[in-house]
Amino acid sequence: MKLSNSYFFTLREKARDEDSSSGNLLVRSGMIKKSSTGAYMMLPLGLRILRKIEDIIRDEMEKIGSQEVTMPALIPEDVYIESGRREGFGDSMFSLKDRYDRPYVLGPTHEELFAAAAKMYIHSYKDFPVSLFQFQNKFRDEPRPRFGLIRVREFIMKDAYTFDKDLDGLDKSYEKMFRAYHNIFKRLGLDYVVVRADTGVMGGLLSEEFQALSPIGEDILVIEKNSGYAANLEVAGCILSGEPSQEPYLEIEEVDTPNAGTIEEVSAFLGKPKQSFVKTLLYMADNKPVAFSLRGDHELNETKALKLLGVTELRMADPEEVERFTGAPVGFAGPIDLKVPLIVDQEVSLLRNFVIGANKKDVHFINVNLKDFEYKQIADIREICEGDMCENGAGPVHFIRGIEVGNTFKLGDKYSKAMDLYYMDASNERLPVIMGSYGIGPARCMAAIVEQNHNENGILWPKDLAPVQVAIIIANMKDELQTKVAEELYSSLQSTGLDICLDDRDERIGVKFKDMELIGAYCRIVVGRGASEGKVELERTGFDKEILPLEDVKERLYQIFEKGKNEL
RNA sequence: CGGGGUGUAGCGCAGUUUGGUAGCGCAUCUGGUUUGGGACCAGAGGGUCGCGGGUUCAAAUCCUGCCACCCCGACCA
Numbered sequence: 001m002k003l004s005n006s007y008f009f010t011l012r013e014k015a016r017d018e019d020s021s022s023g024n025l026l027v028r029s030g031m032i033k034k035s036s037t038g039a040y041m042m043l044p045l046g047l048r049i050l051r052k053i054e055d056i057i058r059d060e061m062e063k064i065g066s067q068e069v070t071m072p073a074l075i076p077e078d079v080y081i082e083s084g085r086r087e088g089f090g091d092s093m094f095s096l097k098d099r100y101d102r103p104y105v106l107g108p109t110h111e112e113l114f115a116a117a118a119k120m121y122i123h124s125y126k127d128f129p130v131s132l133f134q135f136q137n138k139f140r141d142e143p144r145p146r147f148g149l150i151r152v153r154e155f156i157m158k159d160a161y162t163f164d165k166d167l168d169g170l171d172k173s174y175e176k177m178f179r180a181y182h183n184i185f186k187r188l189g190l191d192y193v194v195v196r197a198d199t200g201v202m203g204g205l206l207s208e209e210f211q212a213l214s215p216i217g218e219d220i221l222v223i224e225k226n227s228g229y230a231a232n233l234e235v236a237g238c239i240l241s242g243e244p245s246q247e248p249y250l251e252i253e254e255v256d257t258p259n260a261g262t263i264e265e266v267s268a269f270l271g272k273p274k275q276s277f278v279k280t281l282l283y284m285a286d287n288k289p290v291a292f293s294l295r296g297d298h299e300l301n302e303t304k305a306l307k308l309l310g311v312t313e314l315r316m317a318d319p320e321e322v323e324r325f326t327g328a329p330v331g332f333a334g335p336i337d338l339k340v341p342l343i344v345d346q347e348v349s350l351l352r353n354f355v356i357g358a359n360k361k362d363v364h365f366i367n368v369n370l371k372d373f374e375y376k377q378i379a380d381i382r383e384i385c386e387g388d389m390c391e392n393g394a395g396p397v398h399f400i401r402g403i404e405v406g407n408t409f410k411l412g413d414k415y416s417k418a419m420d421l422y423y424m425d426a427s428n429e430r431l432p433v434i435m436g437s438y439g440i441g442p443a444r445c446m447a448a449i450v451e452q453n454h455n456e457n458g459i460l461w462p463k464d465l466a467p468v469q470v471a472i473i474i475a476n477m478k479d480e481l482q483t484k485v486a487e488e489l490y491s492s493l494q495s496t497g498l499d500i501c502l503d504d505r506d507e508r509i510g511v512k513f514k515d516m517e518l519i520g521a522y523c524r525i526v527v528g529r530g531a532s533e534g535k536v537e538l539e540r541t542g543f544d545k546e547i548l549p550l551e552d553v554k555e556r557l558y559q560i561f562e563k564g565k566n567e568l
Numbered sequence: 569c570g571g572g573g574u575g576u577a578g579c580g581c582a583g584u585u586u587g588g589u590a591g592c593g594c595a596u597c598u599g600g601u602u603u604g605g606g607a608c609c610a611g612a613g614g615g616u617c618g619c620g621g622g623u624u625c626a627a628a629u630c631c632u633g634c635c636a637c638c639c640c641g642a643c644c645a
């Protein structure tokens with residue numbers, strides 16, 4: 001690539017509409033540009049990186065025998081109705097009509113079509129295992145896209161699917177895929193952890209997420225180092241924090257708490273710590289009211305609640321609904337005489353003589369105990385807190401944030417049954433195929449890599465991913481010798497197989513340095529004053545400057561990029 | 569969807585309070601000087617001031633409806 005006649009630009013100021021470091025750096029270096037909320041143009045330099053990421057992924061997929069296909073993004077809505085997921089995805093699916101008024105959707109993920117493709121081939125127990133994958137644009141109507149390429153509405157996904165005859169086969173396929181994923185994220189140079197996660201709309205038996213560590217990550221990861229425990233906050237289990245209190249029971253009393261509706265207010269008003277309160281939250285579960293009681297300083301874990309109830313939708317009741325079900329405005333709900341099914345968090349069972357809302361405006365009860373009201377169930381429904389004992393008992397947990405760059409699912413027979421994907425067993429029995437599905441977001445990986453690898457001057461791509469691996473900078477464009485030497489060097493390095501860029505723009509050297517650092521050119525070779533003696537300078541971020549005779553450049557680059565001449 | 573904010577040249581912004589016909593920096597073009605870390609001088613081009621309606625002699629500015637984008641929250645595979 002010669003910059004003087006390439007589509008190449010950089011911006012000196014940060015983009016107003018980008019909120020993350022990676023978004024800003026990628027836009028400033030001319031790699032991507034937001035085209036509308038949650039949709040990006042991938043410009044030449046950005047596409048180079050994306051292709052390199054895809055090549056690594058493709059390489060690892062093919063190594064484990066997965067075969068590439070592509071599926072349409074435009075899919076009749078019926079396909080998702082048949083699998084039961086149309087409802088599950090709800091508003092996050094883009095839907096449209098064709099000219100004959102037939103309903104279509106833009107695919108958010110492709111288990112259904114892959115099951116259909118598998119059906120073309122799989123008929124017998126002799127046909128297993130099968131693994132297919134694709135790179136394809138997915139569409140999800142995210143309520144709030146953000147962080148550049150990290151949360152968008154149209155994005156590239158590598159999705160892979162495995163098909164096996166039984167759970168044992170699935171375990172083997174899953175394990176292979178799991179190892180391939182480790183290889184991929186290591187090759188991408190990401191700092192990541194694997195956590196257990198919720199299966200969500202996908203359903204199935206197991207879900208694990210590959211999370212790139214980053215302070216802007218949207219997922220909270222619960223970690224216990226010594227035992228290697230790692231779980232997404234959504235599924236991190238809690239265990240009882242101690243023994244039940246042995247305080248003597250006191251008499252319930254009604255107390256006036258004027259204008260004190262929040263835990264903070266009541267706690268301040270009564271002069272009691274938050275832990276001595278039990279709050280009651282009203283929710284609508286598939287449009288039926290349900291209530292949850294938790295210790296005042298705890299939060300409901302909606303994923304746990306959803307699973308416990310076995311419903312598909314859970315949302316907080318709005319103020320009118322709260323008033324209708326409790327008879328009091330928001331802030332005074334309590335479990336006594338509540339006409340709504342109640343689930344109590346297990347931690348509440350340790351408390352004695354706690355404070356609750358009285359289902360009456362500006363009134364609370366004190367000295368309440370579990371025996372004083374009716375409930376449907378006691379369960380673990382709270383979010384674990386940092387410092388709480390890990391559910392495996394190994395020690396206290398701590399939190400870190402992650403960007404979900406990959407996700408693996410053991411699906412089981414959910415989709416094969418829905419899509420009628422069966423095979424004949426050796427014993428002439430018709431059995432459902434056992435599926436797994438595995439996703440990676442290459443563009444999201446790209447953003448995560450930038451989040452983890454940048455400094456105040458620009459992006460620090462790993463050497464295998466850098467869009468420009470070697471930038472040849474002509475120090476003074478008016479110097480004919482420098483220009484000539486640089487041109488010759490550029491030509492001679494074409495055979496290295498590296499991405500070489502000649503910065504022959506009519507710019508001063510400072511501009512060229514700044515730009516090459518911004519886009520993350522891995523090596524910079526300056527053809528300058530030394531050109532007359534046949535010497536050039538080689539710079540890399542984090543390394544000392546080297547002065548090399550021209551004839552040694554190629555050999556030195558092979559060393560740096562760990563490439564043998566033979567492999568080319 | 570709720571709360572807040574922004575929309576003016578390719579990019580980043582000022583001007584809006586107090587209405588008078590649009591400006592700055594970067595980028596671009598021309599000429600000259602300069603040439604090892606985002607050069608300097610002189611000149612030039614580029615704007616339906618987000619869109620529509622209204623008030624007014626006159627609207628970037630005031631009123632009004634809509635749209636887009638951003639932030640916080642809700643939501644989220």
